[in-house]
Amino acid sequence: MRFKTExxxxxxxxxxxxxxxxxxxxxKRNTAFYRAKxxxxxxxxxxxxxxxxxxxxxxxxxxxxxxxxxxxxxLSWLEKQKAxxxxxxxxxxxxxxx
Numbered sequence: 001m002r003f004k005t006e007x008x009x010x011x012x013x014x015x016x017x018x019x020x021x022x023x024x025x026x027x028k029r030n031t032a033f034y035r036a037k038x039x040x041x042x043x044x045x046x047x048x049x050x051x052x053x054x055x056x057x058x059x060x061x062x063x064x065x066x067x068x069x070x071x072x073x074x075l076s077w078l079e080k081q082k083a084x085x086x087x088x089x090x091x092x093x094x095x096x097x098x
Contacts, residue, residue, distance in 0.1 A: 054082035
């Protein structure tokens with residue numbers, strides 16, 4: 001939520017603190033969101049952020065069909081991409097040290 005003035009922000013926060021106004025929780029992100037963000041970061045060669053997004057994609061992977069062939073293949077691909085990003089981060093750090 002953006003406020004035009006500090007006074008407006010304080011007034012809204014006072015209402016929230018008093019319980020008169022509720023703030024909606026942040027939407028939960030799913031695996032598809034983090035996979036797409038990771039691919040975007042890979043295109044920008046930001047390997048650290050891509051690694052973090054792949055990690056979150058794996059952590060948020062839905063558990064409703066964990067034994068399916070498709071789920072295993074997808075998780076395997078995500079883990080492979082995460083490992084490749086880690087290698088790229090380490091190579092980038094080595095270049096910075098030299």
